[in-house]
Amino acid sequence: MFIHREVKGLIVEAQNIYKYYGANLACEDISLSLNQGQVFGLLGPNGAGKSTLVKVLLGLVRASAGTAMINGYRASDTRGRQHAGYLPELFRHYEWLTGYEWLRFNARVYGIPAREEQGAIRRALELIGLKGREQDRIQGYSKGMQQRLALGAAILHRPALVFLDEPTSALDPMGRIEVRDIIGQLKAEGTTIFLNSHLLSEVEMTCTHLGFIRKGRLIASGAREDFMKTCTALRLETGPLAQDLLNYYENQDMVVERDEAGITLRVADREGSARIIREIVECGVPVYQAETLSLGLEEVFLDMMRD
């Protein structure tokens, strides 16, 4: 089977990327690196610069400053793209082609040997669930089918690196689950995945690493577990809390929720939980119940996006 796997070292490397559109700054001093097999989820609000960064890495957009490399080659070098796949957010096809013709064109462009072309196309069609519709013109495909086809074209040559920009935006819930499975399969094969998505649950389930981008700046990146650790909370059912103590926690931006029954506070670890309970008890307030909660990626995201 034709597999591009000869890429070693850093798969994605961005150093001090800047991108201006006129006076607008779309990317500001972004540095990032991904190793083989990492599934990187880039999170940020609309217009934060996620798609621009992907386009810079693929050489579709020229960086105003900085260096972008994929698979060991500069972004402008077509050799780097030989081992990369890309599903754009705005996926558009040559609608006068059939699905099969588009996949065959991609197979040839990516240099899949002729004897393996049919096998690669068949495998992609089965994976994306378009088998039986491949001889239809793309203009007759639904939006979801077109997105599946774009995904099939991106992974047809089993690339070392895949960029998926909102890969499930046009899909129904079943389609989303299928795409999640495909991502899981690519992950199991050791493919490096760069995922842009608004669906936090999708990112939480599939990504090994996360990055947060806001107003063109990559404000944080790292292993998913490290971010999730910062997002545990302590739910306490207590007697009435003194205002001084409440102010103290609020000033440290620890309060997640407050109600008549008690308070939920953000904590970093078990020691933090123990310290809080001790502080409250020392203030003479009874603690009736304590529970550690996971706040989830949504809370991490909201936290990151706060100015």
Added chain:
Amino acid sequence: MSKVFLLTLKEIARKRIFLVGMVLTILYLALFATALHYVVKEAAMEGEQLFFIKQLGYQFMCLGWYISTLVIGALMIIIASGSLSGEMESGTILALASRPVSRGSILSGKFLAYLLTGVLYTALLLLSIAMMCSHTFALELPLSALLLGTGIFLLFPLLLLAVTFLVSSSLGTMASAVTSFLLFSLAIIAGFMEQIGAFINNANVINIGIAGSLIMPSDAVYRLAIYHAGGELGSSPIAGFGPFGTASLPSSWMLVYTAIYITIILIIAWRRFIGRDF
């Protein structure tokens, strides 16, 4: 490049505009042939009248080729204006440019596919008209002259395509089509002014026409092509009559100028396409 070239050929063949263009071309040729038939129906093809019939035949060939410039120009502009800007506007270019295909290959593959289509279409159209006129009016056009004229005329689709690609690499589909048409129209007006200037013997009008042709030399290419295609007929005094003839024949240097013009235009289009963001 070959993959983009073949993909573009497939695109041209499958787009409705091309099919409609072919059908209208056949209708145009049929209408032209019918008109020629009725023009000579009752003419005597001998003696002194034969000389005038031949001159008339050459004038009809000029007319046919001139109308062909409009047809070819429109076809080239319409199919090529959407090629770059249309793909950039719709986003389909992302599907191509994100593959291991250089931008140079995308541009040259597309350009050559359109050029091949334009050249074949132009050659077939011109030779069909020339053969019809030759047969109907017993023109006896020398083959070498006809091929030379047709060869010169092939600069016409190349020129239109280069200009449209340049504009299309910078502007949107509609804007690039309109701009290309305006440049083409300027050349038509310049050509007419040059001919009228020669007819009324007014150097200023001729010079204004020449200046227009320097901005867009498509009409000069047509005049030189029809002049050379006619052989002796092209250089006869009567050939100068009418707006489609060569009362004022552009200098042969205009061909060199056109070649340089096309080269520069293509280099600029290339640089713009290579450097732009998608």
